[in-house]
Amino acid sequence: MxxxxxxxxxxxxxxxxxxxxxxxxxxxxxxxxxxxxxxxxxxxxxxxxxxxxxxxxxxxxxxxxxxxxxxxxxxxxxxxxxxxxxxxxxxxxxxxxxxxxxxxxxxxxxxxxxxxxxxxxxxxxxxxxxxxxxxxxxxxxxxxxxxxxxxxxxxxTPALRLPKTTLMGNEIEEVVGILNGTTNYILTEMEKGLSFDDALQQAQEFGYAEADPTSDVEGYDVRYKTAILSRYIMNEPIDALEIPCQGISHITQEMIQEALEYGQRWKLLARVKKTAEGIEAVVQPERVNIEHPLAGVQGATNAILYECDLSGPIMLTGAGAGLxxxxxxxxxxxxxxxxxxxxxxxxxx
Structure with missing residues (x-):
């Protein structure tokens, strides 16, 4: 070749x-x-x-x-x-x-x-x-x-090939993912007491975030990945720019601590779900209960959860970046x- x-x-x-x-x-x-x-x-x-x-x-x-x-x-x-x-x-x-x-x-x-x-x-x-x-x-x-x-x-991390091969025969009803390591790292560091600005600066120093982090922290990077998941996994095309999208730049230390007090963590999530009206997709920060599988995903790690009708929920974790x-x-x-x-x-x- x-x-x-x-x-x-x-x-x-x-x-x-x-x-x-x-x-x-x-x-x-x-x-x-x-x-x-x-x-x-x-x-x-x-x-x-x-x-x-x-x-x-x-x-x-x-x-x-x-x-x-x-x-x-x-x-x-x-x-x-x-x-x-x-x-x-x-x-x-x-x-x-x-x-x-x-x-x-x-x-x-x-x-x-x-x-x-x-x-x-x-x-x-x-x-x-x-x-x-x-x-x-x-x-x-x-x-x-x-x-x-x-x-x-x-x-x-084979987020696309896994559901098309190993999970064949399942009806995948929803896909939920942490698809941006930069934002997950920032939220993890904020749980340790850092402000958003300090956590972002640290992410930039470690090479997780670009000099201009807008695409990451405002969720735009995840929005395009969500469009790919919708088309390839759910067989439903969605215009990326039509996916509702909110990033994490408004998340404060007070919001982080309040969530922790209620046994929850903030995560920037991509969701693609089959409904009676068709496919719904959204990118937004959500408070996730500590018991939820995605809550334990810390640092720059990515994860994706497939809700399958036969096998039940299947989660895949791994690096979402790196040369x-x-x-x-x-x-x-x-x-x-x-x-x-x-x-x-x-x-x-």
Whole structure:
């Protein structure tokens, strides 16, 4: 399998590390022989060799010089993303660019170009999946390609694949999740006595929160993940911007302590529920009883609870972020894409 990276930041480099470290294991266990042939990154430049790039040399060049164009003995340099997708001999595109979640660009254009050229895609970008899943999946199917997006909701924790495989046969009536590690970390620290501002600052110092934390603390990040859950798990498309959304920036220390006095904890929750009138979805902070399974999820950990009619409630916890974890999510998709022989079990309606 020849692979091209479109975007080569921390996540892309983490996956490249994994592919190098696990190359023999992937061959032996899954019959998957990976060969990285191209990288195109708007900041780090581009390099292409149809015979394959030496991953340790590629990573050393990117990390030491901030550019992949110092890589020696490649066939081509300087290709932009679309040229790399169209003209390289890659079978699969790893799409991990910096993408505007509100528009899904440039990742949507990258996916479309890949499928139109008969190339499969794995991505961790939420925007294209929340906004255009049906269209992208149909285009992938029409061109006998695979679209993998496990990492869009809970990084390396298989929040999407679990209900579609292990929980098959169940009617999933509701999905409730803590889908943002930054906000869960802040709320956990506030229980220890920190103010919202101090907890946020600490989250930024530890790398859990961005310099501009708006998307996290106002719930926007979770809203797009909720739209993906609704479409993929519940088979009901919802416009992400129509999902009622409230963040945690108004939560005070007094509110935290009052909840604790009543045996409750504040959690920022995503809910997607089947009702007689259709699907209801919401993102909002809620007071959760201590006995509730999600109440015990602390720090930057994510968790998701599936309410199933046959098996009862099933909860999955794990890291919702992290370079290696997100790289692993891409690896999951690559393996499944290989096993599916470029056919996806999900068919867009």
């Amino acid at each position: 020849n692979i091209a990276f479109i975007g080569f930041g921390g996540v892309g480099q983490a996956l490249a590390d994994i592919l190098h470290e696990r190359k023999e294991l992937l061959k032996q266990e899954y019959g998957l022989d990976t060969n990285v042939v191209a990288v195109s990154d708007v900041m780090k430049g581009a390099v292409y060799d149809p015979k394959g790039l030496d991953i340790p040399h590629l990573l050393e060049t990117a990390r030491e010089h901030g550019s992949v164009e110092g890589y020696e003995h490649a066939q081509e340099y300087g290709w932009d993303s679309l040229q790399t997708i169209k003209e390289s001999n890659a079978d699969l595109i790893v799409e991990v660019t910096f993408t505007d979640v509100k528009t899904g660009q440039p990742a949507i254009d990258h996916c479309v170009a890949a499928f139109e050229n008969g190339k499969s895609v794995v991505t961790t970008n939420k925007g294209p999946i929340a906004l255009k899943l049906d269209e992208l999946q149909k285009l992938a199917n029409d061109n006998n390609c695979f679209l993998g997006f496990e990492g869009t909701v809970m990084s390396g 290696k974890e997100t790289g692993f999510a891409l690896l999951i998709d690559i393996i499944h894409g290989h096993q599916a022989n470029h056919k996806n079990s999900y068919i867009a309606r």
